[in-house]
Amino acid sequence: MVAAQSATINKKRPALADVSHNLNGQRLGRKGRDTRDRILAAAKEIIDGPDATQITLSEVARRASLRMASLYVYFADLSELVVALLEPVMAEAEASYLEILRKPWPDDQLVQHCERFVRGFYEFWQRNSSILHLRNTMADRKDRLQTDQRINAARPVIDLLVVQMGRSPAERTSLAVSLATVLYMGFERAVNIATDRHFGDAMADRVMPDVSRYLEAEVRLFHLSIADQRAQGKG
Missing domain, CATH: 1.10.357 (Tetracycline Repressor; domain 2)
Incomplete structure (x- = not known):
């Protein structure tokens, strides 16, 4: 039984999110995928640090050497970014x-x-x-x-x-x-x-x-x- x-x-x-396009609907080329990976790596570095709850999108953007406007092309908010890290x-x-x-x-x-x-x-x-x-x-x-x-x-x-x-x-x-x-x-x-x-x-x-x-x-x-x-x- x-x-x-x-x-x-x-x-x-659970199916992984569609990462073939950014939030503007543009297909991700190599540069776009690399940028997204940089954002995820920067976020993971913060989360693995002394206090994960202190993570902010501005700090992620700073560590990834990106402007906030560039980060928002890939993730609408912090929650979406965390979901991507959880996959x-x-x-x-x-x-x-x-x-x-x-x-x-x-x-x-x-x-x-x-x-x-x-x-x-x-x-x-x-x-x-x-x-x-x-x-x-x-x-x-x-x-x-x-x-x-x-x-x-x-x-x-x-x-x-x-x-x-x-x-x-x-x-x-x-x-x-x-x-x-x-x-x-x-x-x-x-x-x-x-x-x-x-x-x-x-x-x-x-x-x-x-x-x-x-x-x-x-x-x-x-x-x-x-x-x-x-x-x-x-x-």
């Missing part, structure tokens, strides 16, 4: 943790598969923490593009967790869907904190999160929830 339902969930990654990052999601969820998890190996998924998701966040934290910060500030991106990243994980529970993601009002949603939300928040370098500065000498314990707890929660829903289905 798990294998059959997994096959119905869309495996396609190659989110392309890693399949190999990092989604493909683990797509394969059936036998009952006698459930803990081990939960551990692989939790570890894969956490390591994905470790590698890409700066841009992912910026996305979440912008989404929390009601940025529509970043909110959509965050939701689109969560949806396949939630659906695949429901499948692992032996249920159908199409049953949106089911307990399994609610469980998977709450599990994901809590897990993403825990990983967000565990990979936030600024959180440690804010905590100073107070208790810091023990990442290994966080991950151990998440494995336990995923295992209990999936096992419970499977048992309910067999009852």
